[in-house]
Each structure stands twice: as C-alpha cells, then as structure tokens.
Amino acid sequence: MQHERGQHERGQHERGQHEHGRGWARWGAAAGLSALLALTGAPGSEAAPPQGPTPGAVLRGEGSRDRLGEAEEGGPRVGAVDRRYSTPAAARRTVHDEHARHRHGSPDAGTSGTGTADAATPAAGEVVLDPAVFGSWRRTSYPLPVRAIHATLLRTGKVLLIAGSGNQSSVFEAGTFRAGLLDPSTGAYQPVDPPHDMFCAGHAQLPNGNVLVVGGTRAYPSSTAGWKGSAKVYEFDVATARWIARPSMAHGRWYPSSVQAPSGHVWNFAGTDEAGRRNTRVERYTTTTGALVAKPSWSLPQYPGLLWTAKDRVLYAGTRSSGASGQPGLYHPGTGAVQAVTGITQLSQRRAAATVLAGDATTQRVLVLGGGWPATSSTSVVDLRPATPVGVAGPALATAKAYVGAVNLPTDGSVFQTGGGTGRDTPVFESSVVRGSTVSSMAPNTVPRTYHSSTLLLPDGRVLTLGGDDAGEGFEMQVEVFSPPYLHRGSRPIVTAAPSRMVPGTAYTVTATAAGSTPVSAWLVRPSSTTHAVDPNQRAVRLPATRIAGGLRVTTPSRFLTPPGYHMLFVNDSLGRPSVARWVRVG
Ligand SMILES: [Cu+2]
Numbered sequence: 226m227q228h229e230r231g232q233h234e235r236g237q238h239e240r241g242q243h244e245h246g247r248g249w250a251r252w253g254a255a256a257g258l259s260a261l262l263a264l265t266g267a268p269g270s271e272a273a274p275p276q277g278p279t280p281g282a283v284l285r286g287e288g289s290r291d292r293l294g295e296a297e298e299g300g301p302r303v304g305a306v307d308r309r310y311s312t313p314a315a316a317r318r319t320v321h322d323e324h325a326r327h328r329h330g331s332p333d334a335g336t337s338g339t340g341t342a343d344a345a346t347p348a349a350g351e352v353v354l355d356p357a358v359f360g361s362w363r364r365t366s367y368p369l370p371v372r373a374i375h376a377t378l379l380r381t382g383k384v385l386l387i388a389g390s391g392n393q394s395s396v397f398e399a400g401t402f403r404a405g406l407l408d409p410s411t412g413a414y415q416p417v418d419p420p421h422d423m424f425c426a427g428h429a430q431l432p433n434g435n436v437l438v439v440g441g442t443r444a445y446p447s448s449t450a451g452w453k454g455s456a457k458v459y460e461f462d463v464a465t466a467r468w469i470a471r472p473s474m475a476h477g478r479w480y481p482s483s484v485q486a487p488s489g490h491v492w493n494f495a496g497t498d499e500a501g502r503r504n505t506r507v508e509r510y511t512t513t514t515g516a517l518v519a520k521p522s523w524s525l526p527q528y529p530g531l532l533w534t535a536k537d538r539v540l541y542a543g544t545r546s547s548g549a550s551g552q553p554g555l556y557h558p559g560t561g562a563v564q565a566v567t568g569i570t571q572l573s574q575r576r577a578a579a580t581v582l583a584g585d586a587t588t589q590r591v592l593v594l595g596g597g598w599p600a601t602s603s604t605s606v607v608d609l610r611p612a613t614p615v616g617v618a619g620p621a622l623a624t625a626k627a628y629v630g631a632v633n634l635p636t637d638g639s640v641f642q643t644g645g646g647t648g649r650d651t652p653v654f655e656s657s658v659v660r661g662s663t664v665s666s667m668a669p670n671t672v673p674r675t676y677h678s679s680t681l682l683l684p685d686g687r688v689l690t691l692g693g694d695d696a697g698e699g700f701e702m703q704v705e706v707f708s709p710p711y712l713h714r715g716s717r718p719i720v721t722a723a724p725s726r727m728v729p730g731t732a733y734t735v736t737a738t739a740a741g742s743t744p745v746s747a748w749l750v751r752p753s754s755t756t757h758a759v760d761p762n763q764r765a766v767r768l769p770a771t772r773i774a775g776g777l778r779v780t781t782p783s784r785f786l787t788p789p790g791y792h793m794l795f796v797n798d799s800l801g802r803p804s805v806a807r808w809v810r811v812g
Pocket residue numbers: 425677757
C-alpha cells in the first residue's frame with residue numbers, strides 16, 4: 226500500500242536515516258533566509274515563558290534576502306513559500322507598507338542544525354508585526370531530541386515523544402525504537418524507548434494520566450506487500466516512566482484513531498491490520514483492567530478524524546490521512562448504527578486535514594480545516610446540536626494547506642492553525658486564528674511543518690510545534706514555539722488557589738489575582754495527544770462561572786464535555802489574558 230496518494234507526494238514513506246537530508250536543509254535555508262523573525266524588546270528565554278512580555282514589543286523583519294531561486298526544483302516550493310506573503314495582509318496594513326517583505330527567524334536559529342539566520346538587523350523596508358496582534362514565534366535553543374512522530378502533553382508538563390522506527394526501514398530492521406520525555410521549557414530529555422515499533426500507532430490519555438498506545442508498525446512494505454499493523458497495546462505509566470504491556474487487540478492497527486468515551490474507556494477505530502487489510506473492528510480498551518471489548522464494527526479510512534459528541538455518538542468528519550473519505554457520520558456506540566452527516570464540503574480534499582471541536586466544546590461546533598489533494602484553503606463547519614447535523618462551508622483560510630496543525634486556545638474559543646503544506650515537499654508558512662466565521666492572520670511559522678509534524682498547546686499558553694517529514698531522507702529537528710497575542714499584553718492573571726480534582730456537576734472556588742483587571746472566565750483544556758494532524762480528544766470547555774471576591778465560582782461540566790482525566794485549568798482576565806494553567810484531574 227502506498228502510504229500517501231496525493232499527487233504531490235513522491236516516493237514511499239520509507240527513506241534513509243540522515244536527520245538532516247539535503248533537501249530538507251535546503252528548505253530550512255529558504256525558510257530561514259526569507260523569513261527571519263527578530264523579537265526585540267521582549268524578554269526572552271525558552272526557560273522562562275513570558276509572564277508579562279514588555280508591552281509594545283515588536284516583531285521586526287527585514288527586506289527579504291530571498292534565495293528561493295537557489296532552492297532546487299522550484300515550482301510548487303517557490304509558490305508555496307511565496308503565498309505566505311499574500312497572507313498577512315492585515316500585517317502590511319498595520320505598517321502602511323504594501324510592498325515590504327519581511328524576514329523571520331530567531332536568535333536561536335543558528336544552533337538548530339538547519340537554520341541559517343544570522344543576527345537580525347532591521348533594514349529598509351522592514352515590516353513590524355505587533356506581537357500583541359499577531360503573536361510571535363521563537364525557535365528553541367535545543368533541537369528535537371528524537372523524531373517526534375507522536376506527541377502527547379502529560380500532566381507533568383513534559384511531552385511524550387514517540388518515534389518508534391521513525392519512518393526509517395533500516396532502524397526498523399535494527400529494532401532500535403525510540404521514545405522519550407521532553408521538557409519543552411528546558412529541552413531536557415529522558416529516553417523511554419518503547420518495547421516495539423509504535424510508529425503510526427493510535428493514542429489517547431487515560432483517566433489517571435497514563436497514555437494508551439495501540440498498534441503501530443508490524444512490517445514495512447516489501448516488494449510484495451504493503452505496510453502491516455501491530456496488534457500490541459501498551460500503557461505509558463507517567464509516574465514510573467515505564468511501558469506496561471496490555472492484552473493485544475484481535476488484529477493489528479497502523480494509522481488508527483483512539484477516542485476516549487465519557488466513561489473514560491478508550492475506543493479504538495480503523496487502521497491497517499497485520500495482513501495489510503483495513504481493520505473495521507471496533508475495540509474498547511477498558512481503563513480499569515486493560516481488557517479489550519469488541520464493539521459494533523465501523524469501516525473507516527486511516528487516521529479518521531473522530532470525536533466523541535455530547536450526545537454520546539462518535540463523529541467521523543470525513544478527514545483522514547489517505548484514500549477516499551467514505552460517508553461522514555455519527556456512530557451509535559451501542560448499536561453501531563451510523564447516521565449520515567451530509568454537507569461537509571470538499572470531502573475529496575480532506576486528506577491530512579484537521580478536525581477539531583471549535584471553541585467552547587459546550588457549543589458542539591466542529592471545524593474541519595484544509596486538506597488535500599490538491600490542497601484546499603476551505604474549511605467546513607458542523608453544528609452537532611440539531612437532530613440531523615449537517616456540514617456547511619466555513620470561513621476560508623488564507624492559504625491552501627494540508628497537514629494542518631490546529632489547537633484550541635484557552636481564552637475565547639479561538640482555534641489556532643499553523644504550518645502544513647500543499648504537499649510534503651512544499652511547506653506553507655502561514656498561521657491564523659479561527660474564531661466563529663472570522664479568520665485572523667497571525668505571524669507565520671518559520672520552520673516547515675508538513676507530514677508527521679505536531680502542534681500542541683502548552684500549560685503556559687504557548688503553542689509548541691514539532692517535527693515534519695519530507696519525502697526525502699530528512700526529518701525536521703527544529704522546534705518552534707508560538708506565543709499568541711494574549712502573551713504580549715502585559716501581566717497575566719495568576720491562579721492562587723484551585724481544586725486539584727473536580728467532579729462533574731460540582732461547584733468549586735478558583736481564586737486568582739490579575740493586575741489592573743478582573744478574572745472573568747475559566748476553561749478546561751484537554752491536553753493534546755496528536756499525530757498526523759489528528760487529535761480526537763483535544764477540546765476546550767468554558768466552565769459555567771459566577772464572579773466572587775478574588776475569583777470565580779465554577780461548575781464542572783458533564784463527562785460528555787469533560788471526559789475523565791487530567792485537564793488544564795486556565796483562568797482568563799477581562800483583558801483576554803490567560804493564567805498559566807493548573808493541572809486538574811476531572812472525574
Ligand atoms: Cu505516517
């Protein structure tokens with residue numbers, strides 16, 4: 226089986242073992258040279274996320290020293306990069322310079338292996354992006370320690386990165402599978418190598434904060450057969466940093482999606498089995514015992530875009546990693562009956578698209594973003610509240626892209642989307658915030674993020690971006706972090722007391738201080754566990770709240786909105802600034 230079918234995709238999934246292939250380095254150079262982000266006036270170290278960046282800090286760019294002409298193979302690559310400059314129209318208006326181009330990079334770029342940025346010196350034609358409006362990007366001082374194909378934010382604040390064989394057949398044959406824990410603030414890394422090849426597994430967090438990993442790679446393709454999925458199941462135990470073997474599934478899964486139910490159990494769908502066939506079996510992982518329970522089957526493509534709805538159905542929104550969409554619909558977990566969901570637009574182009582619950586999960590509004598092939602800038606929206614949900618066209622992104630990284634932001638129901646590409650070798654440098662029907666340009670990412678890249682919200686409110694796998698030998702090892710505009714608006718609120726555990730339907734007091742403002746809202750955000758632009762369990766919920774002296778009285782929503790497990794509790798003030806999150810166990 227061909228791993229990818231897009232016409233922009235070339236070659237097979239498999240490739241060599243060099244971390245910095247030539248083709249990839251050339252991208253890095255093109256991106257670094259044509260886009261150098263210099264953050265000036267803001268305090269800045271990765272170890273100390275901004276509590277209150279200097280107000281008025283600016284992003285400053287230079288006239289482009291664009292060497293795209295030197296990049297090999299031109300064509301779509303140049304086009305993809307150029308499109309970035311048509312994106313931040315608002316940014317150009319802001320600086321009254323319709324013609325200026327800007328460079329982006331960072332002080333750290335030169336240390337990362339592929340970055341070529343030098344000292345950032347403002348020059349004629351510079352564009353200044355106000356970070357309080359557009360946010361800001363910064364590359365970390367450390368490189369990615371492992372090929373992060375899979376990334377999960379743990380309750381400890383560390384990120385579990387899983388490479389397995391990392392899309393390298395030689396590594397698969399050698400049996401040296403990789404995973405580890407990254408501290409995103411310092412770059413500290415602790416290897417926790419997995420006992421089998423978890424490359425292209427499914428995963429989800431369990432009520433106790435452990436990570437369930439189902440399936441992975443049983444075999445790389447040969448001259449006579451395609452990829453084959455593993456049936457193995459493991460739990461990553463956060464407390465001991467160990468892998469715990471669980472009973473295997475009935476059949477293998479490679480490219481499955483795992484969705485946590487309101488009960489806390491995790492339902493596993495789709496994937497390619499041990500013989501290379503589509504796995505239509507549905508298996509529920511029982512949190513308490515590790516037992517797998519067969520459920521009514523459902524035939525879905527690889528890495529289907531799923532989520533559990535408040536009406537206790539599983540939505541398939543038509544997004545997937547490859548192949549035809551089939552019929553989007555709502556699966557009844559008791560009977561297996563599937564109610565069709567029509568109207569989701571551009572279904573044929575929703576490969577490597579993102580599916581997210583947009584904004585407050587209470588509103589049950591689903592956003593489908595981008596996809597291929599060819600890549601589309603369109604979005605589609607499904608309101609899950611009517612008896613017969615129907616998709617409609619949503620607001621268009623500024624740029625066509627697949628491999629969309631999308632995360633819920635904790636303040637106002639915004640979805641931040643970034644990176645992606647029109648193909649695996651044609652990254653797009655563009656980011657925006659989607660809120661309702663409005664799309665607002667953000668500062669563009671400067672590191673390519675296409676296939677096998679990941680995007681996660683951190684507890685400090687920043688967005689971590691990782692990885693990316695071109696169609697050659699390379700893997701993107703630069704880490705880049707986005708600080709949304711809300712981190713550039715002065716002091717943020719500080720939570721002074723919050724519950725460590727919240728039971729659905731119960732009220733709690735949360736206290737917070739805020740300089741010159743008032744705490745006005747509280748959100749619970751389920752931490753990301755993502756791969757291949759898929760994260761079926763990500764969600765943000767605004768808590769019902771009343772203001773009290775020094776804080777808020779909040780009520781925990783039902784388990785259909787906040788499934789059992791660890792969530793990040795953010796308190797936001799009247800100026801739209803979020804606190805650093807507190808970890809709360811819900812359920
Ligand atoms: Cu893959």
